Amino acid sequence: MIEVRKANFEDHAMIYRLGQAELGYDLDETFSQKRLRAVLSKSANHIFVAFVDGEPAGYIHIQDYDVTYAPPYKNILGLAVFKAFQRQGVGKALMQAAEAFARADGAAAIRLNSGENRQGAHLFYERMGYDWVKSQANFRKAF
Template identity: 40%
Template sequence: MIQIRDMQMTDAEAINLINTDSLGYDISIEITKKQMERLLINPDHHIIFVAEEEEIVVGYVHAELYEALYSEPMLNVLALAINQNYQQRGIGKQLMQRIEQVASERNLIAVRLNSGETRLGAHKFYESIGYSSDKNQKRFLKII
């Protein structure tokens, strides 16, 4: 049975592995731990839940409070990732429902997210749980 709970520092290795295997972000465990420490100190801005089965972390969702001058506040999902061995079991849906519950509890107007253009399976998943794409855009990045 899947349990959804707040992320803890003891989850770092599992999160790092999921980021590498499921999302393709191969960063060091040290960076994962450093980022977790920074993000966990501000639970009003960063909301991070893990999905656990039999005390094994099998997925996570990370959202942040999205506040802009052109919109009412909402939550912005930065990552949703499930261990490849646990996909297609409704875990992503449970994690997204928990984020939606937080948004509702905080009286926020929506949950938004971006998904890479090539992640067609993810797009189908988000559509299946009620999300729709409302625009096309490009991301620009400048390494400093």
């Protein structure tokens, strides 16, 4: 059985392991703990975690996307499911939790970005009813 709930700081180990194992982030665990605490403290951020028969399975991070040129949206910043639980409905359950939250919070839509090489993820999002809107370059300036 898949259980989805809002995340809390005690879910740190699972979120950290998912970031490393499934998303490829090479972060220091202490840094990751600090970032999770900061993210959870901001009302614009919401993280949901999933468990399968009590075992940690995945998470989704959704954030407010407020801009001057569109009605309020939500933005999915991350979705990860442990390989052992992929293709068992965990990602779908997490997306549905995020969508239900977005609707209840008055969002007009959900948007997300996905790396161009993540073809499996693209197919998953399309099966979930998301339209491919555009391709774009991603820029960053580090400080």
